[in-house]
Amino acid sequence: MRLTPPANLQKRKLKGKLYAGVLIAATLLGIVVLVTLLVRIFVVGIGHLDWQFITSFPSRFPEQAGIWSALMGTLWMMGFTLVFSVPLGVGAALYLEYYAPKNRWTDMVQTNISNLAGVPSIVYGLLGLTVFVRWMSLDRSVFAGSLTMTLLVLPITIIATNEALRATPSSLATASYALGAGKWQTIRRVILPYAFPGILTGVILSMSRAIGETAPLIMIGALTYIAFVPGSDGLLNAPLDPFTALPIQIFNWTSRPQAGFQEIAATGIIVLLIVLLAMNGLAIFLRDRFQKKIQD
Amino acid sequence: MTRIGFDHELKQLQDELLALGSMVEKAVIKSIDSLKRRDLALARTVVEEDKFINHKRFAIEERCLKLLATQQPMAQDLRIIVAVLHTTVDLERMGDHAEGIARVSIRIGDDPLIKPLIDIPRMTDLALGMLRRALDAFTHRDSAAATRVCQEDDEIDALHEQIYRELLTYMLQDPRTIQQATYLTWVAHNLERIADRSTNIAEQVVFIVTGKREEIGSSKY
Amino acid sequence: MAQAPVNIRPSKHLEVPPMPIGDEPENADPMASETIALETKSLQVFYGSRLALDGISMKVAARRITAIIGPSGCGKSTLLRCFNRMNELLQGARIAGEVLFMGEDLYARDVDPTEVRYRIGMVFQKPNPFPKSIYDNVAFGPRINGNKGNLDELVEQSLRRAALWDEVKDRLKKSALELSGGQQQRLCIARALAVAPEVILMDEPASALDPLATLKIEDLMQELAKDYTIVIVTHNMQQAARVSDYTAFLTTEGGGAPGKLVEFGPKDVIFTNPRDQRTQDYITGRFG
Numbered sequence: 001m002r003l004t005p006p007a008n009l010q011k012r013k014l015k016g017k018l019y020a021g022v023l024i025a026a027t028l029l030g031i032v033v034l035v036t037l038l039v040r041i042f043v044v045g046i047g048h049l050d051w052q053f054i055t056s057f058p059s060r061f062p063e064q065a066g067i068w069s070a071l072m073g074t075l076w077m078m079g080f081t082l083v084f085s086v087p088l089g090v091g092a093a094l095y096l097e098y099y100a101p102k103n104r105w106t107d108m109v110q111t112n113i114s115n116l117a118g119v120p121s122i123v124y125g126l127l128g129l130t131v132f133v134r135w136m137s138l139d140r141s142v143f144a145g146s147l148t149m150t151l152l153v154l155p156i157t158i159i160a161t162n163e164a165l166r167a168t169p170s171s172l173a174t175a176s177y178a179l180g181a182g183k184w185q186t187i188r189r190v191i192l193p194y195a196f197p198g199i200l201t202g203v204i205l206s207m208s209r210a211i212g213e214t215a216p217l218i219m220i221g222a223l224t225y226i227a228f229v230p231g232s233d234g235l236l237n238a239p240l241d242p243f244t245a246l247p248i249q250i251f252n253w254t255s256r257p258q259a260g261f262q263e264i265a266a267t268g269i270i271v272l273l274i275v276l277l278a279m280n281g282l283a284i285f286l287r288d289r290f291q292k293k294i295q296d
Numbered sequence: 297m298t299r300i301g302f303d304h305e306l307k308q309l310q311d312e313l314l315a316l317g318s319m320v321e322k323a324v325i326k327s328i329d330s331l332k333r334r335d336l337a338l339a340r341t342v343v344e345e346d347k348f349i350n351h352k353r354f355a356i357e358e359r360c361l362k363l364l365a366t367q368q369p370m371a372q373d374l375r376i377i378v379a380v381l382h383t384t385v386d387l388e389r390m391g392d393h394a395e396g397i398a399r400v401s402i403r404i405g406d407d408p409l410i411k412p413l414i415d416i417p418r419m420t421d422l423a424l425g426m427l428r429r430a431l432d433a434f435t436h437r438d439s440a441a442a443t444r445v446c447q448e449d450d451e452i453d454a455l456h457e458q459i460y461r462e463l464l465t466y467m468l469q470d471p472r473t474i475q476q477a478t479y480l481t482w483v484a485h486n487l488e489r490i491a492d493r494s495t496n497i498a499e500q501v502v503f504i505v506t507g508k509r510e511e512i513g514s515s516k517y
Numbered sequence: 518m519a520q521a522p523v524n525i526r527p528s529k530h531l532e533v534p535p536m537p538i539g540d541e542p543e544n545a546d547p548m549a550s551e552t553i554a555l556e557t558k559s560l561q562v563f564y565g566s567r568l569a570l571d572g573i574s575m576k577v578a579a580r581r582i583t584a585i586i587g588p589s590g591c592g593k594s595t596l597l598r599c600f601n602r603m604n605e606l607l608q609g610a611r612i613a614g615e616v617l618f619m620g621e622d623l624y625a626r627d628v629d630p631t632e633v634r635y636r637i638g639m640v641f642q643k644p645n646p647f648p649k650s651i652y653d654n655v656a657f658g659p660r661i662n663g664n665k666g667n668l669d670e671l672v673e674q675s676l677r678r679a680a681l682w683d684e685v686k687d688r689l690k691k692s693a694l695e696l697s698g699g700q701q702q703r704l705c706i707a708r709a710l711a712v713a714p715e716v717i718l719m720d721e722p723a724s725a726l727d728p729l730a731t732l733k734i735e736d737l738m739q740e741l742a743k744d745y746t747i748v749i750v751t752h753n754m755q756q757a758a759r760v761s762d763y764t765a766f767l768t769t770e771g772g773g774a775p776g777k778l779v780e781f782g783p784k785d786v787i788f789t790n791p792r793d794q795r796t797q798d799y800i801t802g803r804f805g
Contacts, residue, residue, distance in 0.1 A: 102608065171645040175705070177606060178641075179658040179712060180634040189657070190647060299802045368755055370788050370800040507790030 045266025053267055057228070058249065062260025067268050070249035072229035073142070073222070074211065074275065077245060080146030081153065081210055086203060088150065089157025096158075097165045098187060117155035124152045125219025133220050140221030142230050143239040148216050153206035160202020164195040197287040204283040211276055214247040222248055246272045302367050306376060309359055310435065313380055316352045316387050317431045321424055323349065323394035324490065328420045331401040331483065332413055342398035349391035356384045375507060379500040383434070386493040390427070393486040400479045410466060410473045416480070419455045419487045422448065426494040433501045442501035445494060446512035452491040459484040547783050548763075551578035554716060554746040555600055555637075558615040561775075562595050565609040569595050571775035573614075575765055577716075582738060582747045584761035584784070586754060588799065591769045592776030593750040597718050600748065601637040602630040618716075635662065638709035642721040644701035646693035646708070651676075651685050654693045654704055658712035671711055679707035680737050699730025703737065710741075717741065719749040723756065735760050754800055758788045766796045 056066020100106045128148030138144040168191050176186040192199075222244050230241040246268060253265035297303070323342050330338035360381050363369060369377055426445050433442040463477040463484075495512070503509050555577035562570040570592045577583045577600075585593045595604065602623060604610040616623045623633055635658075646654050655672045664671075672689070676682040681703040685696070693704055702722060709717060719738070723731035738747055738760055751757050757764055764787040769776045780787065780796045791797050798804065 169645075171641065171643060172647060174603070174606070174641065175645040175647065175708075176657075176661075178601065178603060178634055178639040179661060179708065180631045181657075181661045182631055185661055189661075194648060298804045302802075370754070370758070371791055371797045373801050374789060 041266045041269050044263055045268070045270045048264050048267040049270055053264070054271065058252075062258055062264055065253075065261070065264055067246070067249060067271055069229050070244050070246045070268070071271065071275070073243035074246045074272075076142050076230045076239075076243060077145045077149065077217075078207060078211060078279075080142060080239065081149040082203070082207065084146060084150040085153050085157050085206060089154050089202070089206070090161050090199060092154070093158045093161035093165060094187060097162060098183060113155050113158050117159060120215075121152055121213045122215040122219060124148055125216030127151060128216055128220045138240070140242050141240045142243045144220050145217055145222055145243060145245070146239075148220055149210045149213070152213060152216060153210050156206040156209060157202050160205060161195070161199045164198025164202065165191060167198060168194045193290075197291045200283050200287040200290070204280055204287075207279055207283075208276060211272070211279070212247055214245075214251055217245050217248055246275070302363075302369075302373070305359075305363060305367075306373065309356070309363070309377070309380055312352070312356050312359065313383060313387075314431060314435065316349065316356060316384065317427065319345075319349055319352060320387050320390045320394065321427060323391055324397070324420065324424060327394045327397035327401065328417060328483075330398060331404075332417065334401075334404075334406075334409075336402055336405070339398040339401040343395050343402075346391055346395040349388055353384050353388035357381060360384075372504065375504045379434075379504050382500050383497050386496050390490045390493050393490050396486045397483050400483050404476055404479055407476060410476050410480075415455060415459045415462070416483060416487070419452065419459065419484060419491075422452055422455065423487050423491040423494065426452070426491050427497070430494045430497040430501065433498060434504075437501070437505050439502045439505040442498035443512055445498040449491055449495050452488060456484050456488040547786075548576055548578055551576075551581065553577065554579035554619060555748070556615075556617040557596075557599070558617070560596075560599060560612060560614040560616060562592070562599060562604065563609075563611050563613070564607065567773070568775040570599075571777050573767075573776075573778045575778055575781050577746060577748055578763060579746045580742060580744065581762040582742050582749060582760055583763045583765065584757035585748065585750045585765045585767060586752070586757050586799070587767035587776070588769075588804075589752065591767045593767055594720050595776070596767065597639075597720055597748060597750050600716070600718055601639055602633050603639065605630060635712050636714050637716040637718060638712065638714035639718045639720065640702070640705050640709055640722050643725050644698060644705050646696070646701050646704050648692065648694055650690045651693050651696070651704060652689040655707050655711050658708060662712060675707040675711040676704075678710050678741070679703045680733070680740070681707055697730070699726050699733060702726060702730070702734060706734075706737065706741075714745065716746040716748065719747065721751055722749065724751070724753065731756070754788075758784060764788070766791075766793075766799060768795060768799065 053066050054071065055068050056064060057069050058067075059065045096106065096110060100109075125148065128144060128151065132138045132144040132147045133140060136144075138147070172190050172194060173186055176190045181189070222242070228241075230239070230243050250265050250268040250272065253261040253268060256262075323345065326338055327342045329335065330342065360377050363377055364374075367373075426448050429441060429448075430445045433439070433445065460481055463481050467474045467477045499510070499512055502512065553576045557573050557575055560570060560573040561568060573596060585596060587593050598604045599612060599616055600618075600623075604612070612624060618633070618637065622628070647657060649657075652668075652672055655675050656668045659668055659671055673682060673686075676685060681700060684700060685691075685704075688695075693701065696704060702725075706717070706722075722738075723734045726734065735756065738749070741747060742762075749757075749761070761784045763782065764784045765781040766779045766787065767776050768779050780791055780793045782792075786792075787796065788800060791800065
């Protein structure tokens with residue numbers, strides 16, 4: 001007996017191919033645009049990328065301008081942001097997930113944290129200006145910058161950590177409790193090790209966001225012409241020094257008329273991308289190491 | 297209700313058991329008939345047909361074995377199957393007793409009966425009545441009825457005693473009757489065994505219903 | 518309650534009398550000669566306002582295997598979790614009535630739930646070893662308990678008792694997740710044994726395992742019963758019939774009604790001649 005195919009099989013196959021085509025086109029579009037941008041930047045900026053560029057301070061002359069202060073400012077600021085946001089973010093997520101009572105108020109808090117992640121960064125800048133710069137008299141320092149950034153990225157860290165904690169199989173926690181472990185022991189020995197890769201992902205996401213945000217830093221007064229790096233008069237004073245950051249420097253260069261500055265702006269972008277990739281790479285490496293330990 | 301298939305198999309098992317009971321009953325009736333009417337051909341059929349009774353017993357045992365292995369019977373289901381195994385053996389032995397009666401009939405041969413048979417047929421009726429009622433109680437899982445069957449055993453035993461004394465009297469009075477009288481006591485003995493095995497069946501019924509194993513109504517004899 | 522000793526043999530070593538067999542007089546209590554390890558008295562379990570278990574009164578004999586059987590959703594696991602206070606991890610769970618362990622109230626105010634769980638351990642349906650090494654899994658419990666010393670001997674003893682030592686002795690540092698399902702479950706048992714409990718609760722310990730692994734677990738259970746009290750929840754009646762000494766049958770009327778204890782007794786009685794028609798219907802598979 002010959003099997004007769006269903007009536008509209010040809011039409012359905014065609015439709016399927018059409019959809020596949022549309023999806024491929026959408027993907028390609030994104031890739032093509034990204035590649036084009038990167039290639040352009042690379043082509044324009046690579047010529048100026050040398051050790052002199054990295055270690056010089058900004059100048060009125062494009063040939064002598066360098067990115068050292070911006071690079072150092074970004075690294076100092078990111079460092080402190082990391083130090084503040086990770087404990088606060090992970091701690092908040094742990095509290096909300098395991099210690100907070102389950103009622104309407106805590107539900108509201110949870111929802112609003114998600115909302116906070118979507119608030120425009122300039123609002124954080126305003127907040128930072130008012131609270132850290134003026135009220136806490138931190139002036140336009142690295143501290144003020146990183147505290148502001150911490151506020152910005154905290155929702156991301158909290159949410160990502162929360163997701164990672166929830167993704168931990170409850171059977172592991174149950175096993176731990178059944179052996180007589182208390183809540184903190186279970187969190188420390190079972191849940192956190194398991195959730196660590198996920199938390200690290202959250203950290204990567206938040207750092208990636210922070211490194212590129214210009215508006216809040218401008219709001220709190222990160223200057224665009226800084227010819228020194230934080231810590232130049234004593235390392236312990238570093239947090240309180242004024243600073244600049246890579247995005248700001250790049251933005252400043254692009255707004256200058258001279259063609260030379262356009263080119264080194266592109267170079268600056270390359271440096272920014274390298275820093276970003278290096279950070280992500282490190283975090284991914286760490287995450288894979290931990291994940292292998294678990295998968296094994 | 298779940299386990300329809302298994303319930304069906306249990307019913308079939310029971311039907312097979314009743315069929316075996318029916319075969320045995322017919323064999324007993326035919327064997328006593330052949331004795332009364334001096335019908336040696338009939339007696340020989342009974343002897344011949346005993347092998348069918350044996351086959352049926354083995355067939356039922358096979359079924360039980362299969363059900364035990366494949367259905368994981370528990371509680372009452374298990375007791376039923378175990379009871380069927382016991383009862384099948386009892387029935388097959390009853391068949392052997394019927395065959396024994398037929399053989400007696402053949403041995404007596406062409407000789408005339410030393411006395412008209414009155415008590416032996418009465419004993420037969422009683423014994424077969426017990427068998428029928430025991431199997432009925434089995435089908436209906438009626439432990440009260442089963443207990444009553446056990447109590448009828450006393451009457452059988454009394455009749456057995458009576459037949460024995462009567463035949464003894466004959467033997468004492470006329471030595472030429474000794475051989476046949478002895479044969480006739482064997483017949484009565486076989487009938488008494490048939491009744492006794494019916495009480496075994498009744499005890500199995502009580503076991504199915506209550507899960508208890510006990511001897512009911514011990515005989516005075 | 519005192520802290521559990523480090524060695525894994527339970528501190529009290531009683532002479533174990535043979536199981537009472539069926540030739541006692543009818544109404545004799547079959548548990549008269551048993552030491553009672555656990556007991557519930559009119560136990561009720563609530564989840565919020567919903568009554569999940571009602572009026573459960575039963576005894577668990579020491580160094581015997583007690584099986585709890587019953588249809589899905591009747592509250593068997595809930596009852597099991599009452600014995601080691603794991604129900605409290607669920608929101609809104611509370612009990613009424615009493616649960617006694619060696620005569621002491623498990624739910625008394627001054628009793629610490631984590632202490633309870635050292636003495637009454639639990640193994641779950643789906644093996645749940647930690648994503649750590651085999652050694653670290655077994656050592657987890659003792660380390661939580663503050664034992665920082667050399668745990669090599671303790672780990673070895675626990676693995677031996679769980680009939681797993683020979684299979685893993687060369688790879689203690691390898692991840693526990695590399696083991697097969699049956700091995701993982703035995704590892705979970707070893708892990709539970711390492712804290713030297715007196716009772717081991719098992720919630721359908723073999724239902725996720727293949728038949729061979731299941732039988733190995735059953736053999737292990739019977740070996741462990743020489744030293745530990747075992748309570749097992751199972752929906753496999755043949756397993757309950759094979760391994761248990763005493764069986765409890767729980768059921769519910771359905772439609773959200775609470776679970777109740779219908780019958781409890783020596784397993785021979787339950788499986789050959791149960792007293793309650795509902796028990797009979799359940800174990801012969803007659804539903805509906």
